[in-house]
Amino acid sequence: MHVFVTGGSGQTGPTVVAELISAGHTVSGLARSAAAAGRLESLGAAPHHGSLDDHDSLRRGAQVADGVLHMAYGGDFSDLDDMMRRDRAAIEALGRPLENSGKPLVITSGTLVMPENRETTERDEPDPAGIAGFRIAGERACLDFADRGVRASVVRLAPTVHGPEDHGFIPMLIATARKSGFSAYVGDGTNRWPAVHRRDAAVLFRLTLENAPAGSVLHGVAETGVTMKSIAETIARNLDLPTVALTPDQAAGHFISPFMARVYGLDVPVSSSCTQESLGWSPTHPTLLEDLEHGDYFATQAS
Numbered sequence: 001m002h003v004f005v006t007g008g009s010g011q012t013g014p015t016v017v018a019e020l021i022s023a024g025h026t027v028s029g030l031a032r033s034a035a036a037a038g039r040l041e042s043l044g045a046a047p048h049h050g051s052l053d054d055h056d057s058l059r060r061g062a063q064v065a066d067g068v069l070h071m072a073y074g075g076d077f078s079d080l081d082d083m084m085r086r087d088r089a090a091i092e093a094l095g096r097p098l099e100n101s102g103k104p105l106v107i108t109s110g111t112l113v114m115p116e117n118r119e120t121t122e123r124d125e126p127d128p129a130g131i132a133g134f135r136i137a138g139e140r141a142c143l144d145f146a147d148r149g150v151r152a153s154v155v156r157l158a159p160t161v162h163g164p165e166d167h168g169f170i171p172m173l174i175a176t177a178r179k180s181g182f183s184a185y186v187g188d189g190t191n192r193w194p195a196v197h198r199r200d201a202a203v204l205f206r207l208t209l210e211n212a213p214a215g216s217v218l219h220g221v222a223e224t225g226v227t228m229k230s231i232a233e234t235i236a237r238n239l240d241l242p243t244v245a246l247t248p249d250q251a252a253g254h255f256i257s258p259f260m261a262r263v264y265g266l267d268v269p270v271s272s273s274c275t276q277e278s279l280g281w282s283p284t285h286p287t288l289l290e291d292l293e294h295g296d297y298f299a300t301q302a303s
Contacts, residue, residue, distance in 0.1 A: 003209060004061040005029045006052065006090070007071030007108070008045060009036040011168065012161055012198055016071065017043045019202035020209075028061060030072065052086060055093035062097040067104040067209050070094055070142075080134040087138040095142065100149035104209050107142040109135045109156045111194055111219060111270040112263075119224060122217050122274040131263065139217070146215040153208050153216040158270070159263070161220070162291045163198035169263070170288075174235055174297060176255055182244045183236035186251045186265035189229025194221040194270040197285035207279045218275040222283035225269030234292045 003020055007013045008029030017027050017040070027045040030052075031037040037047035050057025052074050062068050073087060095105050112132035114120040126136050145152040160169055177183040196204075201220045208218055229243075236243040246254055251261035275281055286294065 001066040001209065002026045002028070002064070003067045003069055004048065004065035004094075005045070005069045005071065006058075006094075007073070008043075009039040010071065011166070012157070012201060013071050014039065014043055015163070015198045016069070016202040016205045017045050019199075019206050021045070023206055025206075025209075028065070030058070030061060052090045055089065058090060058093040059097050062094045065103070068094050068098065068106070069205060069209060070105070070107040071205075073108070084134045084137045087135075088141045091138055091141040095145040095148075095150055095152070098145065098150045102149060102151055104151040104153065104212070105142060105145055106153050106155060106205065106208050106212070107138060109139050109154050111156045111158050111221060112266070112268060113139070113156065114268060114270055117267050119269040119271055121271045122219050131266065143215055143217075151212070151214045153212040153214070153218060155205060155208055155218045155220050156270075157201060157220040158194035158196045158222075159268070160193055160195040160226075160288055161198050161201055162195060162288050162295070163285075164296050166198075166297065170231070170292070170297065172256060172260065173231065173264070174239070177232075177235050177239055177241055180254065182242045183232045183239065184244045184246050184251070184254055185228045185232040186246055186248060186261065189227060189232060189245060191228050191265060191267035192225025192269040193228065193231075193266070194219075194224055194268070194272075195226050195288040196220050196222040196283065197287075197291065199285050200281075200283040204275070204279070204281050207281055211279055213278075216278070218279070219270055219272040220275075221270050221272040222285075223287055224271055225267075226288050228264060230289060231292070234289055238292065238298045 031047040113126035252258040
């Protein structure tokens, strides 16, 4: 299969591209810069020059592909409505050339679209009022193509996709702990986050492209819920710092922003049992806490 990929030069993208190529697929990847093109070429993928706002380029990439994987998400987080519109328009541009072909269109969302304070599954409805409700429009734009002859699927990734050279939520926590002199969590720290290793996520993307039925909603989650207190304690132990519980008001001034303080206080456990059963996906790589203990998270100064 020849797969056209967006986001192939980002954090998770290169691992996904490598997984696809190692399984015998060929890949072309959207590249908006020379650096992105070079990274794709180093992985064995062909750069396809353009951007998420260049819909003609997106259509050309999809037209010559046997399947499309959309992982990129761009824009200014101070204007969520604009980000939502741009993503939906990009998905429409990618999906239209695939209509009535039976080819796969796989897009990326996040499990933070799900309701809080209970364990949710792939069969539960996302929460439009939730912290990531702006991602739902893209999910719906993709799944609408299932009725238009496209094998359309959504993969919701855990908020923590961990692995080497991570620069997501966990390194932000580490950087804040280094700066403040203590490792913090919100409330009693029993709130839970799902997690997945990047290499397990890459396998899931490949299996989804290869086998997922039209209309599938899949959860890229290896661990249903890791408590934020256990994450904070692991960070504290590795940095030889104390652990401190913060109230929500204190957290708003401690973490990078009030928004991030809210994110770190969320209780959002998510199951992937349906995903694992339907695709035969079985995560095998280290857990988040194992990765914190034995990976590269403390090898350099987090920024």
